[in-house]
Amino acid sequence: MQERLWIGVVAAVLLAAVAGVAEHRRTRRRNIDHVSMVPWPTVQFLSLIAAVILGGLALGFF
Structure with a gap:
């Protein structure tokens, strides 16, 4: 489950960089x-x- 969250983090950061x-x-x-x-x-x-x-979800803060 955490791997998917980290993949989402990387995808969101890449999208922010492209933007x-x-x-x-x-x-x-x-x-x-x-x-x-x-x-x-x-x-x-x-x-x-x-x-x-x-x-935050991947690290367990939320």
């Missing part, structure tokens, strides 16, 4: 008309919250 890179690329885009439909800061925040919760 951070995507947000950086979005803010530095050349053409201002090419907008993104994905709210990357929200995705990053929610995935980090999920990583904290899953990590």
Whole structure:
């Protein structure tokens, strides 16, 4: 059971990293008309919250 939780933690952290890179690329885009439909800061925040919760469950804090 713990292995699955740790896999979820790693997946959530990787998703947060991808969202951070995507947000950086979005803010530095050349053409201002090419907008993104994905709210990357929200995705990053929610995935980090999920990583904290899953990590807490894996360690037995919750």
